[in-house]
Amino acid sequence: MQSMSDLLLLGIALSDFAALGTSRLSACIRAVAWQGLLLGLLPLFLEDPRSWHVITLAAGTIAVKAVLLPRLLRWAMREASVRREVEPVVGYMTSLLLGFVALGVSFAVAQRLPTLEHAGLLIPTALLGLITGLIVLVTRHKAVNQVAGYLILENGIFLFGLTQLRRVPFLLEVGVLLDVFVGVFIMGIVVFHINREFDSISSAQLSELRDQ
């Protein structure tokens, strides 16, 4: 069980790097979708025996994070007819390097934290997701990419929440699924409108508002 969950966490960490290192939006969305799938499978290997609660949580997570949201993102990408990030603030090699730094920081911080039961690699992976999400959110111009970054950030928080799976029932459900669904859905609509108003879907163009 432990080795399986560690394997899943490794996959999640790899998908973080995949999202950091690609310029193609479709590859980024695919990385996020894989991450959602692995994230959804994870509760099944953390809880023993598997309760109905955990099974529905896993099914719901996969349905939303691995199927629905990536679809919405692809739809937004098609509508906006963008394929790749043009000029990110930070290049892809630098992003990857930042990712490795984040990995080191995550493990260093997790070492110093008070120990939690059954946490294992959960905490460092959660921190890595948090930092990766922030990097993508801050350094990418395309709105679709930023939404993907936000999802990675949320997934990191979800991972942290998994440490409380046993103790606080329904905390994860109440929070993340509803919020990510609605938040990204609305963001998707906004993205759609951005495209109707502008030729390209770059939020860097949104700089009309500033102090003189």
Place this chain on the structure above:
Amino acid sequence: MLLIALVLVPAVAAAIAAALTARSRQVVVLLLAAAAHATMVATLWSRPAQVALAGWLADDSLGLLILTLESALFVVVATYSVGLLRVEKPRGGRAFVSGLLAFLSAVSLVALSQHVALLWVGMEATTLSVAPLIYHRRDRRSLEAVWKYLVLSSVGIAFALLAVFLLATAQPSLPDTVPLLLSDLVHGAAALDRWWLRAAFVFALIGFGTKMGLAPLHTWKPDTYGEAPSLIGGLMSGGLTSCAFLGLARFTQVMVAANDVVFIRPLFIAFGLLSLVVATAFIIGQSDLKRLLAYSSVEHMGLLVLGLGIGGLGAYGTVLHVLNNGLLKGALFLVVGNLVLASGSSVAADLRGLLRRRPRSATLLVAGLFAVTGTPPFGLFLSEYAMFRGAVQNGQLWIALVVIALLSIIFVGLSAMILDIVLADKGPPGNDADRAAESGWLVVGPAVLVGVVLLLGIYIPAPLQTLLASAAATLGGPTP
């Protein structure tokens, strides 16, 4: 029952308003829901504290204070929108009234929640209900504003959720305690893990601080307030930021109960002073009236956390300041909205000479100017004075001096623009064309709010005083 109704009635009204097509009927629903909500809140004041849903909802002193503020603000906003919707025909207006009512439902949930996760759900709902209201005009600029707002506040909300998870981690599993229930957290505060608790507080400060608009997390604020309809600006800077403050205050209550004020006070003071400095820097030389008010909001959010950082009398000042600032910001944005309706712009140069064309709104704007800068006898003077006295009592005279210096500069900056607008002899050419009198609906609400803030500076009724004192005590204020 009453507590559940406070959340459900606006929600149901929002659904009804969404189903109605006629604007006039929607407005009737809006007014009825606002009146019903205010009546229920008034009933809460006359009864001992209520509890519902196994303690998940209750009207404790701090929650009731915020709820009363939100309800009063909403009544004013509802009456104002009667006048506004007559003059302006916004596109996609059907969602407008529903959005307002959904917002009321969400803020009521935040105010009454005694469960930290439930409070978070309410905060999330406020964020979402406000987004379509900002994007009301459907042009490029409001699009930019709503995008910035959504990206920043969704990240803030995500951090707030992490804070909730961390708080759950800090709480040991004990029999007879419900995880994340505020009363259990406060009573069992001594048993909380210090490390996780501090981590939770830091993320709550960042998360809710973003929603409050504390510097350096305030960057969405001038754009959003500048572009949103003034009505929404008032609702956000008066109501939404107060809710976000409540979220932060809940975490503060736990920290105070855990006897860990040494950790939180320097953080609060740093964020508070930074917000004041940033606000001062951008108020000077600002050319847009709404953006000016946005930076003024950054200033007052800074004062709120500064008061908590001072503690003692400062915490009392903060609690009083939430009320004063919330009511006044609502009034100011509505008044500015009237001026923008008259001139079609919120740029100061286009607004000049408005005393002759909009005498009532211009007079209110001047009264609001003196109130917002903490001039006696307005309520904000009392709350700021309490903070200064708290600082001096703590031997932190330097804080009081720095803040007084910054507030003086802000006073100069605000009055330079506002007095110029009001007193200028001539506006830009063609400005005199529209002399149509403004509707009474647009003036009465803000006038009442400014009147209440004035009254709060002169006399605080005994029940309110008791409420303020007991709310302040939970935030590190003097025990009543």
